[in-house]
Structure formats: structure tokens, C-alpha cells
Amino acid sequence: MKTLAANGANIPALGLGTFRLQSTECTDIVQKALAAGYRHIDTAAFYENEAEIGAALRLTEISRNEIFLTTKVWPSEVSDGLFQRSVEGSLKRLGLDQVDLLLIHWPPKNANVDEWARLLCDTVRRGWTRHIGVSNFTTGQIDSMIEACDYPIAVNQVENHPYIDQSRIRAKCAQHGIAVMGYCPLGRGQELLNDPVIAGLAAKYYRSPAQIILCWHVQHEGAGAIPKTASADRLVENLQVFDFELSTDDMAAMNALTRRHQRLCDYEFSPIWDQP
Numbered sequence: 001m002k003t004l005a006a007n008g009a010n011i012p013a014l015g016l017g018t019f020r021l022q023s024t025e026c027t028d029i030v031q032k033a034l035a036a037g038y039r040h041i042d043t044a045a046f047y048e049n050e051a052e053i054g055a056a057l058r059l060t061e062i063s064r065n066e067i068f069l070t071t072k073v074w075p076s077e078v079s080d081g082l083f084q085r086s087v088e089g090s091l092k093r094l095g096l097d098q099v100d101l102l103l104i105h106w107p108p109k110n111a112n113v114d115e116w117a118r119l120l121c122d123t124v125r126r127g128w129t130r131h132i133g134v135s136n137f138t139t140g141q142i143d144s145m146i147e148a149c150d151y152p153i154a155v156n157q158v159e160n161h162p163y164i165d166q167s168r169i170r171a172k173c174a175q176h177g178i179a180v181m182g183y184c185p186l187g188r189g190q191e192l193l194n195d196p197v198i199a200g201l202a203a204k205y206y207r208s209p210a211q212i213i214l215c216w217h218v219q220h221e222g223a224g225a226i227p228k229t230a231s232a233d234r235l236v237e238n239l240q241v242f243d244f245e246l247s248t249d250d251m252a253a254m255n256a257l258t259r260r261h262q263r264l265c266d267y268e269f270s271p272i273w274d275q276p
């Protein structure tokens with residue numbers, strides 16, 4: 001599996017997304033993912049499945065130091081006291097002393113970047129996380145965080161798929177050695193998987209549409225993806241994207257789809273997004 005070197009972190013380029021995986025189904029699919037070769041699991045306090053993921057980590061024979069585990073703090077908890085309680089709660093539910101990556105899930109509405117940076121960096125000092133990062137941060141917010149943080153930002157986790165143009169975020173992150181981890185990488189399994197351009201490439205490369213899309217993700221320098229699936233077969237399918245390459249022309253054809261700029265995760269609390 002390709003790994004991304006990101007300011008001291010070595011992150012498997014493809015991980016398992018776990019939003020909406022709950023109860024025993026979550027524990028079961030995480031165990032199956034680890035058995036299938038996944039070494040990167042993405043969760044969040046918000047997903048309410050950390051205990052189930054912790055159970056899978058205890059049941060697997062894969063050693064803890066081979067697994068890259070990310071969790072996140074929800075923006076309403078980004079203040080002194082609440083932040084520490086959120087991280088301690090995540091660690092307790094996961095049954096771990098330390099995660100590999102801790103992210104602020106969305107930029108909080110208050111503009112106190114120094115406070116966000118202080119709280120995040122303090123978790124490294126306390127040994128609660130090996131690396132820190134952000135999610136849904138704009139290019140301007142990334143600049144401010146870099147300036148305010150004592151430790152390097154390893155990741156910006158953002159919505160990324162062939163229907164959204166994230167080239168500005170990619171360029172900003174590349175400039176600072178930050179990995180771009182794409183969420184909703186399959187466009188939530190909707191229209192994108194049936195796109196005629198992707199169907200054409202699937203036929204050309206003898207791969208599934210999901211494999212074509214995931215290959216497009218990991219072929220971008222410094223980029224990875226965290227597809228979610230509840231299916232044991234799709235777990236395996238989604239991981240088999242490192243044994244072929246899309247040609248430059250085919251990458252360009254998929255990059256052209258980003259002109260649609262169809263964002264799936266956009267809420268009243270979203271930041272003012274970078275314009276493509």
C-alpha cells in the first residue's frame with residue numbers, strides 16, 4: 001500500500017471511513033478491513049462508534065503500531081475544558097492511550113485560531129496523539145493554523161471526488177507538506193459511480209467504477225482517500241487500486257469532471273469555501 005509522508009507522519013493512502021457504521025456491524029467490518037489489509041481507520045467522536053472500533057482493535061491480531069487511527073473533535077468542543085474532555089472520552093472509548101492523528105472536525109465558528117492551535121498542540125504534549133491535523137479548513141485557515149501551531153499539521157481532511165475541484169487546497173497543502181485526505185471519495189456512492197466517463201474507464205481498465213475513482217485519488221501527489229463500506233466484498237474491491245495506473249489523458253478526463261463542483265457536505269456552519 002502506498003503511504004503518504006506528511007510532516008513526520010506516514011499515512012496509508014487508503015483508509016476505511018466509518019461514518020454511519022454502528023454497533024456490531026462496525027466492529028465486524030473494521031476487523032474484516034484489518035484482515036483484508038487496511039491499516040488506516042478513520043473515526044470521530046461525532047460518529048458514536050469509537051467503542052465499536054476499539055473492540056475491533058482488541059480483537060485483531062494486527063499489532064497496534066501497524067494501524068494508523070484517526071479521530072476528531074467536534075467544533076462545539078473546541079474550547080478549554082471541553083476539548084480535553086472530548087479527547088479523553090475518545091481515548092477511553094477506543095481503549096487507547098494515544099491515537100495517531102487528531103483532527104478538528106470542522107473549523108469552529110469563533111475565529112480564535114490561536115486557541116484552536118493551542119488546544120490541538122497541547123494534545124501532542126500530553127501524548128494523546130502522535131500527529132495533529134484539521135478537516136474542512138480553507139486555504140486561509142490552513143495558513144493561520146500553520147502560523148499558530150508549534151507542531152506541524154499533517155493532514156487536511158476535505159471532501160474530495162471527481163465532482164469537486166479541490167486543486168487550490170491540494171496546492172496549498174503540497175506547499176506545506178500536508179496530506180489531503182479525501183472524504184466522500186466515492187461521492188457517497190450516488191451519481192458519480194454511474195458517470196459515463198467513469199463507466200468508460202472502468203470498461204477500458206477492466207476495473208469497477210469505484211476502483212477507477214479511488215485510483216484517481218491516490219494517483220494525485222500527496223492525496224489519499226477514506227471510502228466507507230459495510231460490505232466485506234467492497235472492502236477488498238476498494239483496496240485493489242495500487243496495481244494499475246490511469247494514463248495522463250484519463251486522469252485529465254476525470255479532472256475535467258471536477259468542473260461540476262458538486263459539494264455533498266455543505267452546512268450552515270461551513271466556512272466560506274475557497275473558490276475553484
Ligand SMILES: NC(=O)c1ccc[n+]([C@@H]2O[C@H](COP(=O)([O-])OP(=O)(O)OC[C@H]3O[C@@H](n4cnc5c(N)ncnc54)[C@H](OP(=O)(O)O)[C@@H]3O)[C@@H](O)[C@H]2O)c1
Nearest residue numbers: 017018019135183184185186187188189210227228229230
Ligand atoms: N471530515 C468530515 O467532515 C467528513 C465528512 C464526511 C465523511 N467523512 C469520512 O469519510 C468517510 C467516507 O465518506 P462517506 O462515507 O460519506 O462516503 P463515500 O465513502 O464516498 O461513500 C460511501 C458509500 O459508497 C458505497 N460504496 C462503497 N464502496 C463501494 C463500491 N466499491 N461500489 C459501490 N458502492 C460503494 C457505500 O455503500 P456500502 O456501505 O453499502 O458498500 C456507501 O453508501 C466517512 O465514512 C467518514 O469516515 C468525513
